[in-house]
Amino acid sequence: MRSKDKISYFYDGDVGSVYFGPNHPMKPHRLCMTHHLILAYGLHSKMEVYRPHKAYPIEMAQFHSPDYVEFLQRINPENQNLFPNEMARYNLGEDCPVFEDLFEFCQIYAGGTIDAARRLNNKLCDIAINWAGGLHHAKKCDASGFCYINDLVLGILELLKHHPRVLYIDIDVHHGDGVEEAFYFTDRVMTVSFHKFGDKFFPGTGDVKEIGEREGKFYAINVPLKDGIDDSSFNRLFRTIISKVVEIYQPGAIVLQCGADSLARDRLGCFNLSIDGHAECVKFVKKFNLPLLVTGGGGYTKENVARCWTVETGILLDTELPNEIPENDYIKYFAPDFSLKIPGGHIENLNTKSYISSIKVQILENLRYIQHAPSVQMQEVPPDFYIPDFDEDEQNPDERVDQRSRDKQVQRDDEYFDGDNDNDAS
């Protein structure tokens, strides 16, 4: 393990006042709450915090069509009635409403990811975090699923300037269709998405059979899951697939979309993951010691989103955070337990062992094709990274054993209250 990573964290204060509209599940205020919680724990002392520049339309047009970007710039709630055709064409209005300061919001979160990618390229940091980003559904010419500009694609394009291969991992409960579609034909980006699939769940794509086409064939991996997957199955699957992918593909950089709607009790999601389970993925990816860009994504239960991303920030900073949330302005949101970690959910797990193993087998089978035909220059000296040695049937052999036992101490699944004073105090 090399010396401590340098972390760059991107945040813009204006993002907390963005409001999608009444009854819309996406609430950027969760970013404000996350930032607040991170500061309450004092994590800002261990990293560098940057305000991103607001992405210029020309930068967005690196991927998106110029018409679309221009339209986003022009449209606002007052004049949206004058452009019904364009609104329909760009899929604006319902899931993706037009609200005040929409374009500014897009500029902020896209700028964050682009800046993060640039910092990584220039080796100014090892890990870059932009919780405002991760809007993976946006397409080249239209909006989709609350996403208007696909900051991930823009960030990846930036990273591709310095790295021949980039790995994209998506643990949002929804399929990362925007990013996959953008890079469907190329082998320079490998997209791996773990998501719920079936029952007409949005967006409807992401079957295991979708593997890319032309040069990009076998460079798109989809892990379709059913309702209720729990920590252990998810983590086992994640570790198996990702370690194989990194071993075979040898990316120069990794982009990780940490959508928090794969947590239990999310408004729109349907998995059973606890924060520990979710954060395990981040921990695992960090171990590869590759330049890492971490973004947010989905997450529709504000408090859990804030908790999740705070815990993951702590993990990226190699800091173990205590479970008691320190006093802060938003502490009421964390009632009744006021604790950082949340337990897993209890909805029925429809992912049978056989189903999971069949998915795994198919994916590993597809990966074999790349092994024999490395088309994107793999002659360069493989980077000095560490692939954890493990047996998938064993527990995770985390090298920091003492931390693991400390984990066990900090929280028990059945423990909701942390002390005598930890009842409804205010």
Add this chain to the structure above:
Amino acid sequence: MGSFNHSSCSFIDVEIKYVDECEERLKSLFDQALLVFLEEEGNKRPLPAVLGDGEKVDLFKLFVLVREKGGFESVSRKGLWEVVAEKLGFDCSVAPSLRLIYSKYLDRMEKWAVEESRIVNWDNKDSKKKGCYGGLLLELGDGFKGLLDNGKCQKRIRDVAFGCKHTEESCSEFDRSRKRVRESNDDDDKRVEMSCVAISDESVVCAVEEGLLELSLEKKQDDLPGMLKWLASVATSPHDPSIGVIPYSSKWKECWLQVARAKNALLVQRNNAELRYQNSPFLGHQNMHHPSMYEDDRKSIGRLRYRIRPPKLSKLCSSSCCSGSSLVSLYESGSNHCRELMITEGADLIAGTSRATERKKPDIRRRLGPNFQAQVDEWTESGLESDTKWLGTRIWPLENSEALDHTLGNGVIGKGRPDSCSCVTIRPGSVECIRFHIAEKRMELKRELGDVFLHWRFNHMGEEVCLRWTEREEKKFKDMMIADPKSFWKNAARCFRTKKREELVSYYFNVFLINKRRYQNRMTPKRIDSDDEGSFGCVGGRFGSGAVTSVGSDNLICSENRQCFDFE
């Protein structure tokens, strides 16, 4: 017809207006036939049919849909009324009403259709052997004609049919010539599609046949090859400006005008239709998503609010149940371009009936092409220059501070909430105590951050935000929100002239919702949800003062709080 060009492109433009015209004819014929049936029955039901809440029901569409699904009995048995309701653009709950309407209005017509179908034997397998689709239509057309002959509407229908004879005869001309051609070609798969065509098509073609019988064909045949050639050229290159003048007699001028109009309409509609089609799985279902769909019901949200991408447009071709597109699929299309044109046009016209078949697995259309993929260049050894200018502005740590001290252990960073606080005069754990600690932490943070505190808009966070509001404004906010949460934001700008939207949003999240959580934490600890924008409970005044003594509170909860202070 020696020079008959059976590249199907030639059929396109004629088809289009054919479909256009036919829809109109179809509807009017249907209406007339319906009148006949109702009169026969002595049925005095009012037309147009309405649902319980006054919404009009398009009987024509309803009939087509139900027939496509196999008839009244079949639909009822399989419980497909909800699907039918959806296709017509209604809520699923009106399914029983639709069933009732169908049985009341269209029962007789259905019986007739069933009779006819038995006569002409529409079965899939049989039609392949039978071959000539036109034959089927003729027979059915005769039946329909006979029916209408018996009724009183015969004359009207004839007039109507006569009116569009120009177009129809040319279509039927094509039909006949195609029949001839088809006998020589072997085109089995298309015939399968024909067999599933709904009755509505037959009735149109019947009218066509009818009109045909009235006119002599010989005269027209001379003009046909020229017309065909022109149409072929139009179809293959619709943008070609040289195609402007008809090379033949004025008898076809009406046709040409319609064709030209249809062509123009097509080009515009094609883009819209295609894209619109991409965005909604059910054309009738567009714009159906009311904000109330974002209710806190995980399952329904997952299914209702998000929409799947529609199936491949090209697959529509093989699906035969769209009455418009099936007419279209009658004529084999040579080029994909034309096929798409046809389908989108057909789909546009007969929206609502266009996706009658339910495929077992919705085939999501993979979007490929320059409009969807990113431009990824080849990797070069040296790599491209990555911008070194726009890297973000460092906000923290501040410029003048020392380099980050990485040796700070966990003891200082990431300290959680202490188990016990050092409050003496205030009762530890009380409302006041917590409030004090929150304020204390806030001051610490402010001191530490300095200007950055403002950069990160901490001055807009927390309950302190309410200090910038007067009591009257707060009350107004609360009243407006409770009265009508949905339209609150629309009216807010008007009512709070001095406040910017940012401030309103900030107040909402920092004070209003906190209040709500305060209430929920106490009153409904099992059902906590600050995002549920329906219910609003409120406890206490600012900063929760007086919270403990709120009315209607559960005594048990209150008694746990062992305070006996009197709050202001």
